[in-house]
Amino acid sequence: MSHFSTLRILDLIQTMATSKKVITREEWERKLRDVKIRKQDMNKLVMNFLVTEGFVEAADKFRIESGTEPDIDLATITDRMAVKKAVQSGDVLDAIEKVNDLNPEILDTNPQLYFHLQQQRLIELIRVGKVEEALEFAQEELAPRGEENQCFLDELERTVALLAFEDVKNCPYGELLDLSQRLKTASEVNAAILTSQSHEKEPKLPSLLKMLIWAQNQLDEKAVYPHITDLVKATLEDPAI
């Protein structure tokens, strides 16, 4: 049985290897031209990217130039960006108040996000060396959250560990003090606000590009054709035969 089936597989591989279809550049470009993509759809994709990423001025300009209406009130982008900026600059309390003004449900129904914002507050206190205040804050505000959820407790313990080191660079969790931690928290808030506004958390464009790579990989098994390797320029490379 097994001997027979190995032969079969080898057989199949051989057939496939010899039967790879070759598509020339001209043929490929002709096929590409045959696929009609509406200008509006392309514009929508661009607008979706600008709105999701929060480029409010660019979105407004693009709206005027292309006549593409954003699928969200541009004013809300300004609010969202203000929250994001507050977290990025370390003023977490201000960010929390702004989120609550925007929509009180966001933090009430998203315990993880709420915890991460409070954790960020603790990190900021530690950063500026307010040790006592930090301990008190951890005790009063964060410990009860830890009781509600084991994962939070673990994260809290790691954060408090920062206090135990004179030089935080030696602390195994030192990366919590990196700016990247602020960015991480900021993008979590950004995503939550977008969700509350019925908007997708991620822009569509990057996932389209991922899909392009995936599709090329799939096609590689069956055919030789002009590839796109440089995604920035999107130039077609001649098929290597």
Next chain:
Amino acid sequence: MPVRVVENSAPSQVSGEDASHQHALPPACSLLCVGRAFSGTQNVSSFQKDEAWRVNVRIQGCDLGHGYLCGTMEALNVPLADTPVVTFWEGEIVDMKNYTFYTGKWEATPENDIKHWSKFPAFSSLSSQVEADGGKSLDLSNYPYIFMRWKEQYFVNVGTDCGLTIAGFYYVCFSCSDGSVNGFYYDPNSSPFQKLELKSTNEGRLGFTFSSYQLQ
């Protein structure tokens, strides 16, 4: 939650009439119901020697709707075994709804199937139909014989190192009139056409007795 009884092994429940089924099921037979015992022999003769084991079978489960039958098989006086060897088997009833005459597995080709079925005299009147359309047009609901495949699933009281194999399966023909069972063991790696011959037994009682359970 309402209790749905899926299997009812009491003879009172094994009526298989259901208008929604394309094929009428084989006849319910009170000699082929749960609790019934059979005894007889299996001929395991090979080129070297003549040999037969005494065999006891007991039906443990029956679900005609799914063409399912199961039970235990006990082989006595097995050479080199110090206890009787008991196996659990599951049966497929050839009802043209759940199962046909063609096995389609267990290393049995259609040729093997026909070769074995043809050894039963009761099959001769069906063979032309089976060869023509696989038996699709046959109505076995009033046929006095029930065809089955019994496949042993595991050893009940001994380990797999008992020196016996359960790799094969039995082609079985059951007679509704006297409850006798005839079968042939098929296993490409065992000696061919080992014959199983069993008779319905009432285990020394002065009549036939019944027992049943009902699953919830």
Next chain:
Amino acid sequence: MPSTAAGSRPEDLTARLDRAAAGEGEEALLTVLREVKNQIIGNKTKKLVYLHLGAVPRIVAALASARDPAVIVQAAAAIGSFACGVEDGVRAVIDAGAVPCLIAVLSHANDKVVDAGARSLRMIFQSKLAPKYDFLKDKNMKFLISLLNSDNDNVIELAASIVAHSCEINAEQKALCDAGALQRLANLLEGSSNQKDACLDSIAAIIRKNSEVGMHFASIGTGKALNSIVKLLKDRNPRTRLLACVCAISIGHASPYYVQDLQTRTKMMLILVELLEESGRVGDDAPFALSELILDDEELHKQAISVNVVENICDCLHKYLIQPRRLHGILLVFAELCSRLEECRCLLMSQQVLDTLVNALKHDCPDIRAAACTCIRSLSRSVKNLSAGHLSSERFVVPLVHLLHDTSISVQVAALGAICNVAVDFAAKKSVFIQSGCVKQLVQLSKSMDSRLRLKAISALRNLMFLADTFAKESIIRELTISTLASLICDSETDIQHQALALVTNLVDGYVDAAEHIFADDGLIINAVVRQLHSASSAEICIQGMLLLSNIAAGVESHKEAVMSYLVSSRDDKSIPFIIRFLQNKDSLLRTAAVWCIINLTYQDGPDLSTRIARLRGAGIVSQIKTMINDPCLDTKYRVRTALEQCMTFEDNIP
């Protein structure tokens, strides 16, 4: 530190609320309200502190008297937050009269105020504790429809939440449908994702278990609404996919006409399995939807095998720490999947979930204990599993027996269901059941006032009696007693009579001396049996009774004689013996059972055989059997032939 700085401790803030309300002006009130709101959002501990300080009634009062839109917004937001995630908070908010105040806010001219009011009310209506909205009142229905027709998204979502929360009975579903709510909700499925979810949730509530309304929904826009649901099965948002599945399942159950094809149902099954990976409510609710989807759908069970549903769910079980609600749901899915197909059972048995099952039997939550029992019941529908003894080990039987004493009656019923099956065992000794106190407790339950418990207890005892050895049989009958058994044979419920008769049939099978119990106490049991055979209208009972008589007639000469005396009365009684009625019955199984009895009575030569045959002939039984020589039922026909052969052998010898 901001939260504990002077003046912002909860005590201080509550006091400041009072001062502001007393005349410090709306600006001061606004500051305090905003501060309280920001403290409690996301923070259960703080909510509880404020609740104890009595802040809620003060804030509701502030809301009721406020004129500044900003104050209304902050007060409404704070109230909404109190109602979120803390049951005491919901109660406090409702008790303080927040609902009418917030409803009044909905007609405010300022959009932001309306948003805040609607959000706050939605928080309240998401809780089970919220007051039920009475749709059957005309005025209420009109108001609800006006909310649904609003162009404010928050107000629409509020209306949808109210429907999802309060729509329960058929009349309400019908009323909402007639008032056009369903139509409007269907149109709103094109809206934003949050709105879609809210609408799907309320559509599910309106069509749930109501085929009329379900069919109406399916016909909206000649299937447009239904198509939207099908489209939403592929939505990016997990919650939307879940809710779309729930709606589609309801519609499928509402009308077979709209039952989706196997492909769609399989797709839904896969979607729901995938959703099990989601954290929180979506993942917790997914298995419940899945168990509804596959309910009684054997075709789908087969599909489940081929798309590896069991393996995937088991992966989840092993990979994550499963929350109780999700575990409950998963056990229900397993129970349903294993309810019909042997292949599913084998699959589950091979997935190392038995430990999970045993632990679930001992879980704190009664729903989980009951679901684990149901799951074992399904698994033990497999004779293969039973025969291998996998489920009748101490490991399962002891906790199951323990559950027979459970305080929850639904757990007791579920445990009985599992024990019924597991008791079949196939091992003659049945020692686990006898030693674990199982028999004792089953006997107690067989005397219960609740007929469900009585039925299942006697069924379990009947299965335990199946092919048991003499010792086990005697242990059971000693515990049960002759008089209890006789009274169960005469129980008011036919099903219980049937099980009791089957129990006695199993008792006598293979154990000739057991017949002594049947005739003990002046024939307490046999008289009960014969009484049933004379009067029973159900063929089931008669068949079981005749099989019992057949078993007794397979005993010694005196047993055969005793059976004869009940079949053929010795006096010149001209009434037709019941056995003749049975032989003429249209139910072939009853005819067969009656013939078996004759076969056993004439089975073997004995001193009284010729007299017995003569008496059978005299009572017209032999001639009745002769007419059955070509019975349409194959089984009956062959048994008739055997009986006649046995009678005829003697006919020749009769002068």
